[in-house]
Amino acid sequence: DHTLVYDSYSGRVLSPGEYVEHIISNTTFWCTNEIEPCNPHEGRRVDGSCNNLQHPSVGASHTPGYHVLPVVFDGYNDSRRSCSGYELPLSRRVRTTLLLEGRLPDPQYSMLLTHFWVFMAGDILSIHDTINYVLWNTHCCGEYGWLDPDCVPIRVPDDDPVLRFSNQRCLNLTKPFTFQSTGCTGTYNPPERTVTATSVFDLSQVYGDNLEVLLTKKRLFEGGLLKYEVVEGRIWPPTLPNYAEVCLLNQPPRETRCHDVGEDSSNSILGINLFVIWMWRHHNLVAAELAAINPCWDDEKLFTVSRDINVALIMQIYYYELYPLLLGEENMIDEGLLSTSVGYRDVYDENVLPQVSLEYGFSLRWGHTIQEGIVKMYDTHGNYVKNTRIANLTLRTGYLAVDDNIDYITQGAFRQPTGNVDHAVDPDIAETGLGAMQTVADLTSDDLQKNRYLGIAPYVYYRKYCFGDNIETFDDLLQAIDVEKVELLKELYYDVKDIDLMAGMWVERPISRGRVPATLYCLNVDQLRRSIVSDRHWYERQHRPNAFTIDQLLEIRRASIARILCNVGDTVTEIQKRAFIIPGVGNEIVSCEEIPKIDLQAWADARCHSK
Numbered sequence: 092d093h094t095l096v097y098d099s100y101s102g103r104v105l106s107p108g109e110y111v112e113h114i115i116s117n118t119t120f121w122c123t124n125e126i127e128p129c130n131p132h133e134g135r136r137v138d139g140s141c142n143n144l145q146h147p148s149v150g151a152s153h154t155p156g157y158h159v160l161p162v163v164f165d166g167y168n169d170s171r172r173s174c175s176g177y178e179l180p181l182s183r184r185v186r187t188t189l190l191l192e193g194r195l196p197d198p199q200y201s202m203l204l205t206h207f208w209v210f211m212a213g214d215i216l217s218i219h220d221t222i223n224y225v226l227w228n229t230h231c232c233g234e235y236g237w238l239d240p241d242c243v244p245i246r247v248p249d250d251d252p253v254l255r256f257s258n259q260r261c262l263n264l265t266k267p268f269t270f271q272s273t274g275c276t277g278t279y280n281p282p283e284r285t286v287t288a289t290s291v292f293d294l295s296q297v298y299g300d301n302l303e304v305l306l307t308k309k310r311l312f313e314g315g316l317l318k319y320e321v322v323e324g325r326i327w328p329p330t331l332p333n334y335a336e337v338c339l340l341n342q343p344p345r346e347t348r349c350h351d352v353g354e355d356s357s358n359s360i361l362g363i364n365l366f367v368i369w370m371w372r373h374h375n376l377v378a379a380e381l382a383a384i385n386p387c388w389d390d391e392k393l394f395t396v397s398r399d400i401n402v403a404l405i406m407q408i409y410y411y412e413l414y415p416l417l418l419g420e421e422n423m424i425d426e427g428l429l430s431t432s433v434g435y436r437d438v439y440d441e442n443v444l445p446q447v448s449l450e451y452g453f454s455l456r457w458g459h460t461i462q463e464g465i466v467k468m469y470d471t472h473g474n475y476v477k478n479t480r481i482a483n484l485t486l487r488t489g490y491l492a493v494d495d496n497i498d499y500i501t502q503g504a505f506r507q508p509t510g511n512v513d514h515a516v517d518p519d520i521a522e523t524g525l526g527a528m529q530t531v532a533d534l535t536s537d538d539l540q541k542n543r544y545l546g547i548a549p550y551v552y553y554r555k556y557c558f559g560d561n562i563e564t565f566d567d568l569l570q571a572i573d574v575e576k577v578e579l580l581k582e583l584y585y586d587v588k589d590i591d592l593m594a595g596m597w598v599e600r601p602i603s604r605g606r607v608p609a610t611l612y613c614l615n616v617d618q619l620r621r622s623i624v625s626d627r628h629w630y631e632r633q634h635r636p637n638a639f640t641i642d643q644l645l646e647i648r649r650a651s652i653a654r655i656l657c658n659v660g661d662t663v664t665e666i667q668k669r670a671f672i673i674p675g676v677g678n679e680i681v682s683c684e685e686i687p688k689i690d691l692q693a694w695a696d697a698r699c700h701s702k
């Protein structure tokens with residue numbers, strides 16, 4: 092066989108001797124990518140390899156990301172130091188100073204928006220860094236925790252506004268996995284984070300990032316379908332016989348559902364769990380319809396086309412429905428991110444590598460500040476049923492499958508607002524983030540602490556990169572941040588150049604015509620453009636292997652999140668047309684009959700009918 096083994100970090104082909112060294116040191120998983128020779132006519136590979144034909148490993152699972160700005164570290168794998176030489180202010184203190192704790196619903200965004208956004212984050216990131224401190228290195232706050240080089244616990248100051256009333260002075264945390272920590276490269280290279288997901292948007296949360304897992308765990312090899320179970324009329328991904336290791340917070344004996352689909356993220360937090368279930372079903376719905384339309388298609392063809400359609404629908408929704416609400420539609424048109432014609436858009440450039448920027452994935456953590464902590468549940472007709480805390484639903488897929496909870500949660504997702512875009516974080520996200528998994532967890536302090544351990548450059552460098560601002564003094568910040576917030580930053584940081592990127596994003600003014608912080612806007616625009624240009628299999632392309640016909644693309648363009656929920660959302664028979672926005676005047680809940688459908692007849696294959 093002609094399979095080549097690549098060095099994940101450098102993208103270089105390894106000699107047989109070098110490969111053996113990895114086998115001996117047990118580092119093949121993180122450090123090598125086995126890749127069959129690229130075939131330019133082949134569709135998207137599940138492991139992300141061969142996207143760029145000149146650099147077959149780039150963009151594959153666990154290969155380096157792109158950096159908008161070079162990483163800033165102090166020595167090997169250690170947190171950035173302040174430029175003043177003083178210690179950076181404690182993450183928890185920065186968080187409690189800059190973000191209030193409280194709940195205020197958003198006037199516009201529905202809970203479905205945050206559910207979907209975090210699901211999309213799951214397409215390009217991985218959760219092993221979290222599993223690390225939750226399951227493997229739980230001792231970082233213990234007596235000898237500080238001796239463990241993997242630990243970076245968050246210190247809680249004695250005057251903490253909330254925790255001073257407790258004896259908690261430490262929040263568990265470990266360092267991110269890097270190519271250095273996994274033994275793939277030496278410490279002479281700047282630390283480079285490693286994630287398991289592929290770095291293109293390809294529904295890694297559903298289809299995974301590894302061919303073997305796809306074949307053994309997911310595919311049914313019948314009718315192009317994914318494996319599934321039907322319980323009490325609901326379709327689910329297959330469940331694990333022994334859920335206890337993964338769905339740690341399932342409450343036995345009733346809550347036993349836990350998905351066995353080969354991805355950790357599919358049993359993680361509520362938003363991801365829901366969308367994995369929905370897109371899993373959606374794949375099968377598409378495959379079944381295509382099988383009826385094209386009886387001559389075999390399993391392989393049905394599977395590949397259904398996957399391609401599923402990915403395209405989600406990208407259409409991500410770019411044309413979700414992001415305009417965050418970044419502003421006019422802004423996106425001006426930036427060239429939204430195609431102004433319904434036809435093809437083919438701007439592929441093989442010189443741009445299919446990578447995700449470290450800053451993009453990181454910036455999505457800002458979503459924690461608009462996460463609502465209470466999940467409200469409704470029946471099909473919009474009558475309020477009950478509520479529960481979202482933090483208690485993490486690692487608890489089983490909850491969805493009892494008491495019709497998934498029905499009520501689905502209904503609530505598009506009826507309930509998410510947390511307001513303001514300078515406040517929900518108390519549950521800020522104090523109990525992981526439910527019973529940790530006594531205390533502050534996701535937003537984690538965000539700041541990780542900011543430093545990912546080596547992300549200071550905020551003002553990004554202002555320079557994004558807007559050309561030369562920020563030398565705290566007063567210079569006024570062009571981006573309101574005066575009272577600048578005052579707080581002055582209290583916290585000795586030098587304006589010390590301000591962490593996340594801290595800056597928490598307090599800066601939104602981009603004009605959009606709703607997200609200006610720097611977050613910039614980093615997201617940068618990635619969205621990169622993803623269109625660098626992904627050879629981008630769905631809007633005319634010249635890609637198995638490209639959509641124009642009629643097919645026109646059907647994809649009709650996609651909406653409301654249609655996805657009408658198709659596969661539990662008990663959804665009516666919904667508002669723009670379901671990332673709460674229902675109201677001009678966005679009334681209507682029958683699913685009124686939500687545009689995608690007509691798969693566009694995929695009808697004449698060969699199946701020419702006798």
Ligand code: HEM
Nearest residue numbers: 205208209212216217221360452455456458459462481537
């Ligand atoms: C129920 C709601 C949520 C919970 C319980 C949750 C929980 C977590 C936890 C425990 C982590 C790991 C933090 C660490 O580094 O220690 C994390 C990371 C992250 N979260 Fe959330 N989150 C939620 C909602 C969201 C939302 C709405 C978004 C964005 C829209 C988001 C984006 C992210 C991102 C980008 C990371 C970093 C992952 C990585 O780099 O590997 N999360 N979240």
